[in-house]
Amino acid sequence: MDSVLLVRYGEIGLKGKNRPQFEQALVRRIRRALAAWPGVAVYRTPGRVWVEPPPGTDPEPLLESLQRVFGIVAVAPAERVDLHLEAIAAAAARALEAALAARGGAGGVGTGGAPTFKVEARRSNKRFPLTSLDLNRELGSRLLAARPELKVDVQRPQITVHVEVRHDGAYVYARSVPGPGGLPVGVTGRACALLSGGIDSPVAVWMAMKRGLVPICVHFHSPPFTSERAREKVVDLTRVLARWGGPLPLWVVHFTEVQRAIQLECPPELTITLMRRMMFRLAERIAARERALALVTGESLGQVASQTLESIRTISAVATLPVLRPLIGMDKAEIVERARAIGTYDTSVLPYEDCCTLFVPAHPATRPRPEQAEQAEAVRDWEPLLAEALERSERLVVEPAQGP
Template sequence: MKLLLLKYGEIALKGKNRRFFENQLITNIKERLLGYDYKLENIKGRIYVHYEDPQVPLILKDTFGLVEVCLCERVELNLKSLEEMIFTMLSTYELSGKSFKIESRRSNKGYFMTSPELSKHLGGFVLNSFPQLRVDVHNPDILVEVEVRELFYVYIERHRALGGMPLGTAGKAVQLMSGGIDSPVAAYQMARRGVNILPLHFQAQPFTSEESLEKVRTLVRKLSYYMGDMSFYHINLLESQQLIRENCDEKYFTILQRRLMTKLAVGLAKKEKALALVTGENLAQVASQTMEGINCTNDASDRPIFRPLISFDKEDIVKIAKKIDTYETSILPFADACTVFLPSRVETRPKLKDVLAEEAKVDQEELYQLAWQTLVKEKL
């Protein structure tokens, strides 16, 4: 079987809590590799995976908490064997005009050479064996890494992974999931910090279509590649929207609707024991996302609202959406609940006291229950 060395980043800084994060990462790896033939080893802070299927390293590089997936070889603690392995590995590369660097790390302090001594020795060996190579310790074309443990571990080829923290180490949060570009990216960004995401979508059938709802299901399925099995929640907001429209000043419709969505998301958070909400809001991107508008939205929640995209440029959000394969789905032209009853004018700098005064024109419990009773949970 082939061998992978899996490297994690921030977990190494966790001190006494490190074992908790390591164990969750290993659990996540095992879940992602269900159905594949592999063997996992966790040896002194290093995770190794023996595998056959070429899909395995591709799956692991898309696992939160890992920073690098290295295609690795290991040999006995014999210098000659190490030289032979490095020679074999380098022989598979086109080396003409290329530069290299040897980087050694000696965890096994019983080995007779220090890390610098080993790097120097191996560098000389490589230069003698491949005279077409040159040394570049700052920006090499080929980096040969050697770890001295109970065996020698050698790797040249590596995949950059997602980084972040293992999924499931930072609690649960309800994501207000529209069908746009921003929401899936916000969910991905929070999951990358270890948060389990509960996606909640607001629809307004029959004013919005079944295709619109299926579009969001597709987005959630795409996110589940990174986040594992997910439940999808949706609420029909139409009757509540009609009540707001009939009783409140039109210019406050957007912020009142946003506050209702927030209250419903808090209700779901309480039901599912989630500690926070997540939105794809981006400061000043649309009229309701001014600082005043966001302040009015915050007032409707007794839980923190995370906005991981708050300072992103749209170009940066689109780049991530394309990377995680949600962009093409997000731009499909199906309307969602936010586009129903669009007002002709919007209050972009709402004052909370004015918003509360408008809100008082409608029985808030009735408004809430009309929507809450339509809550649907689907297992995707």
Template sequence: MEVSTRYPHVIIVRLAPEILLKSPTTRRKFQKHLYENLIKGLRTQEIDFEILNHEGRMQIHTSDQEKALDVVSRTFGISSYSPIDKIIDGGLEAHKVAAVELYKDLVANKTYAVRIKRLGRKKKHSSVEMEREIGGMLNKYAKKVDLTNPEVMIKADVAGDLAYFYTKKIPGPGGFPIGIQGKALTLISGGFDSVVAAWYLMKRGALNDFVFCNLAGAAYERMVLEITKVLCDRWATGTRPKLYCVDFEGVIDNLRANSDPQYWQVILKRQMYRAGCEIAKRIGAEAIVTGEALGQVSSQTLSNLNTIDQVADVPVLRPLIGFDKEQIISDARMIGTDKLSEKIPEYCALNKRRPATKSARKNITEAELSMDFNILTEAVDNAKIYDMFNVNDQDVAQHSVFIEEIPSNAIFIDCQPESLYDEWHIAGAENYNAGQLANKMKTFVKTQPYVLYCPYGTQSAVFAERMQKAGYEAYSFKGGIKQLKRMYPNGAELDDE
């Protein structure tokens, strides 16, 4: 072990056990990937640092411990890590004196224990001997020694005359360093499932790019862009993921016009798979990844998954296939995308009445015969590509659609489900779903602003954007129903005035 005097802080990083179990050649390869990912991640924080390798672990010497710890906590391939309280040179006697100086106040009136890990071949004293000697120096300051469940655990990694003292051993994310398993392409919708699925592939060491089949316009695209940005910023340490945005508006119109409604969900997924597989081949991805969980929706029955798989010419990976929704949402909360994902409406549900839960490959292939697949090819060819680490606030800004203050002469449009509209709506607001709004829009005037609202401000954003494209001054209220109820506490009761 070495001592760097250039930096005031040191962090010990321990490799995930799966890496240490590999053959020496493979272990060195994995450790090199982790080393490179940490360097890239730390450089993004614009801090001074140095990384040293020793005995199956790493030391990060840095000028900014807080930022470095943040990077380490989200870098796959790390089992645990410890911020070092102090590095002591001089052998056992110096270690005993230092332990008293560092921890006498910490152990006051508490139970404690000392654990020593010896590293390297140069060992003057055994671990047990050092634990007894150092622990004995602290005994008069503490309540008593408790080797089973101490209130304070003091640890030190010792190599030769050097001791690295610490009290915290923080669990890392585990897994493998991103990059050691090749590249995958995740079909991302912005909901809980696809984000969590991507995270699990990243944890197993796969580089991840993303394809987004956009069913609802630019506002929806910005939502998915923001969620993907958060996922990549937090967890794709050391990589440069890309997001491919494919406009599916024409694909959906073609599907609706030329196929049986009961099969819309299955055919839509097949079209998404086709788009994903084509992009995967173009970028050298070896598999596509989906967030499908068995039985969660109509297209995710075994029968329909079998039918959908027919069009995939690269492997389809489903890391969440046996998960329940509660577990997926819990994982999204840990990942840090749950609050954004919960605002994404369910755009894939083209037929909410009686979608088929069973299908046969032959029947669906025949049902697709009337469709124009050139539309899908053109959509893939024209995909928008975002480098996620070049995405900035302007790319995800929603100021052109969202509004936080209500114009005095605004006309309200309610985009809630009818049952929620009956429970509460702003006085005078008309209630429209997507189809109704499209038919009614031509009767609207273009001399007044329209403010649309829905429970979270997301569905209304899509409708507002469509109205803007048609030449109307239309906005989605950013605060959603919760904020509007504060502004208009009486709601529809004002209708009676």
């Protein structure tokens, strides 16, 4: 059996004259994701990307890796056969039987009756004698004759047997594994992403990668107020995220002196606001070094005191780069659900505090104004502390976590 993996993309197909460069970026990302399997061939043809593993390769581990490649909408394990009707019909029968077995047999366990199916053929090779509609009818009638207990439903079938007739052969499949969608990481640029040890910011980093950004993760660490375990927690979160985007840079910014000065010298109700403003200033300096053109945060409108519209305005006033907030319209339940799906939730809920949860005032300002923050910051020259924080920072390159 000649097995291939048919990679389908969505948004990339709408890129017009720039489409080839997006397809090439997707191919590069797929090759990187499958680098552990030598001999796997990855190439593209109009409208499709193909993955050909060496004969005898178990496709399941490859499918699992491809499900974490942004830009992929779905991957279908397909059988390639000669351009003969009998060969195509035999492959369609095998695909249908495999789909029935996955559902629990022809009885349709859990389906409330006999499973329904249809054939969906697409003929890009116009030299093949049967049209797409002819193939649908011919293959459908043959499958139904072999499995008379099944029913045909062309509107909402439970099983769809796909047939793609191309110049080099016919590709037949009935199984499709969903991908994350979006755009390949790297096609839209670089951005500094503020990464805490909580639930929200890792999801924001993931969503930024889905839109094609390379995230430069920036974490603010305040020893001895925050422990080494808290730092390692963020490294572990970055490892999980790197499974989706490849090795990721992580800046661990020494924030102790800045945070202590805010705590001792500034109004308590503005502590969170001022801390976030200092973080933005430091993140922009890192962005300049990393050639990043935006900041990414995990803010969700109205979730906490620093995420009211007034707080967001006052904090963002110090930024000169665009500030992207992928979670701005999501509620906590949606964010938690996404965190579970991408694999960051279990690490995020480990009980190690980061600097964002320290020294939280009893009554933080929820409607701070930029002039209030500027007046509070006027108590000292912050430049030496910011320069020292950056000087004492550490830049890591975090490799992807291993395992499922």
